[in-house]
Amino acid sequence: MxxxxxxxxxxxxxxxxxxxxxxxxxxxxxxxxxxxxxxxxxxxxxxxxxxxxxxxxxxxxxxxxxxKPQIAYNIEKCIGDVCLLCEGVCPRHNIAFMDTNKVWIDHGNCINCLQCAKVCPAGAIISYGEYRExxxxxxxxxxxxxxxxxxxxxxxxxxxxxxxxxxxxxxxxxxxxxxxxxxxxxxxxxxxxxxxxxxxxxxxxxxxxxxxxxxxxxxxxxxxxxxxxxxxxxxxxxxxxxxxxxxxxxxxxxxxxxxxxxxxxxxxxxxxxxxxxxxxxxxxxxxxxxxxxxxxxxxxxxxxxxxxxxxxxxxxxxx
Ligand code: SF4
Ligand code: SF4
Structure with missing residues (x-):
């Protein structure tokens, strides 16, 4: 690896x-x-x-x-098909809905643009790190x-x-x-x-x-x-x-x-x-x-x- x-x-x-x-x-x-x-x-x-x-x-x-800032995904918090906001905003088409009623994120293909963390209403995807004065x-x-x-x-x-x-x-x-x-x-x-x-x-x-x-x-x-x-x-x-x-x-x-x-x-x-x-x-x-x-x-x-x-x-x- x-x-x-x-x-x-x-x-x-x-x-x-x-x-x-x-x-x-x-x-x-x-x-x-x-x-x-x-x-x-x-x-x-x-x-x-x-x-x-x-x-x-x-x-x-x-x-x-x-x-630099990066996303973290806690699958337990994902609310699934009533939401799917993250899937729609990912510029890399990196997020997929699964039959477990949760989303799956391909971390290896992620560019950490943080768009998914910004829209997630459940706190399932969050950002680690921010730029501060x-x-x-x-x-x-x-x-x-x-x-x-x-x-x-x-x-x-x-x-x-x-x-x-x-x-x-x-x-x-x-x-x-x-x-x-x-x-x-x-x-x-x-x-x-x-x-x-x-x-x-x-x-x-x-x-x-x-x-x-x-x-x-x-x-x-x-x-x-x-x-x-x-x-x-x-x-x-x-x-x-x-x-x-x-x-x-x-x-x-x-x-x-x-x-x-x-x-x-x-x-x-x-x-x-x-x-x-x-x-x-x-x-x-x-x-x-x-x-x-x-x-x-x-x-x-x-x-x-x-x-x-x-x-x-x-x-x-x-x-
Ligand atoms: S951080 Fe950006 S590239 Fe990575 S999964 Fe979220 S929306 Fe997609
Ligand atoms: S935005 Fe959050 S709660 Fe909604 S599907 Fe994506 S990970 Fe799950």
Whole structure:
């Protein structure tokens, strides 16, 4: 199966696979989550930016991967032959009525024009992602300033990979800083350093995912090897040694659930100041969303062994 991974941007603006480069005034946001206490210090608002260069097989936010808005279809909500509005507006003739009294959508032929989502009265077809001005997003974030002040919280950029929209991430962070809002990021680091560098200068805290030190395995399970991730991480630690950073590893059965894998990442994290290390437990909470966007969840019903995870956590905490 072809991987629909996004190109890694190399310069200013957004670089597409054809090499054309454009500057975006707005960014693509797919969710804003309030009152989070797990994504940085204090109470925080998480701004999820759409687009990711990686295609991790275990990804729990598959709707975050494409760098533009896209449709999601929940067949359970379709009201069938009393409606059929979507069938009539699709420019690709991509939607067909079935004898189950539901429509079927050919996601592979979809151009994500969003026309069907605009007319669906039942909420069966919705759009993941919308383009928004940075100031508009920070206006929404700022409404909870009182909670941030009391708890030491603020705004966290997440994704997807927020550094993929580096100019937009920068605009959000500058605006947040201008309004006195604490800032954090959750990144997989798979964006070249020269593209990401300035973003880190507007951050108070960083979560940096390192999934494996094994380049071949990283490529097999995420679509890219780990060279850009490790280069950006090392550059970030050297350029901003004071930036409080947490390296995180999602522990995935069959991929990186070995003592050697975890020791190797732990040793890298521990070699820098102001850097701690945390393991994240594998889960399958996002599998329904794969069905909604017409994708297959490749890892099936695999589980991570509890005792093994506890052992790996001990190793991650060893000095
Ligand atoms: S988003 Fe896709 S399925 Fe919906 S109308 Fe456009 S092309 Fe057709
Ligand atoms: S517009 Fe929505 S409810 Fe109507 S047929 Fe299409 S998917 Fe079903």
């Amino acid at each position: 072809a991987i629909d991974r996004a190109p890694i941007p190399l310069g200013r603006g957004t670089t597409f696979a054809c090499g054309r480069e454009v500057r975006v005034e707005k960014g693509c946001v797919f969710n804003i989550q309030k009152y989070s206490v797990h994504d940085g210090p204090g109470i925080r608002t998480i701004v999820y930016l759409k687009g990711c260069p990686l295609r991790c097989k275990w990804c729990c936010n598959p709707e975050s991967q494409l760098e 940075a100031s508009d997003v920070v206006d929404e974030v700022e409404r909870d300033l009182t909670f941030y002040s009391r708890s030491g919280g603020g705004m966290t950029l997440s994704g997807g990979e927020p550094l993929l929209q580096a100019d937009y991430a920068l605009a959000l962070l500058k605006e947040a800083k201008r309004r006195g809002i604490n800032t954090a990021i959750e990144t997989c680091g798979c964006v070249p350093w020269k593209r990401a560098e300035e973003v880190f200068s507007y951050l108070d805290y960083a979560f940096f995912d390192i999934k494996s030190m094994d380049a071949q395995k990283h490529k097999e399970w995420t679509g890219w090897d780990n060279s850009v991730v490790l280069d950006t991480f090392r550059n970030m630690r050297e350029a901003y040694p004071e930036l409080k950073t947490r390296v995180r590893t999602p522990v995935v059965p069959g991929f990186n659930d070995t003592e050697d894998d975890i020791r190797a990442i732990r040793d890298l994290a521990r070699s820098y100041p102001n850097t701690d290390y945390e393991l994240l437990r594998y889960h399958r909470y996002g599998t329904t969303k794969y069905t909604f966007i017409g994708k297959e969840y490749e890892l099936g019903d695999q589980e991570l062994d509890d005792a093994l995870f506890e052992r790996l956590k001990q190793i991650s905490n060893e000095e």
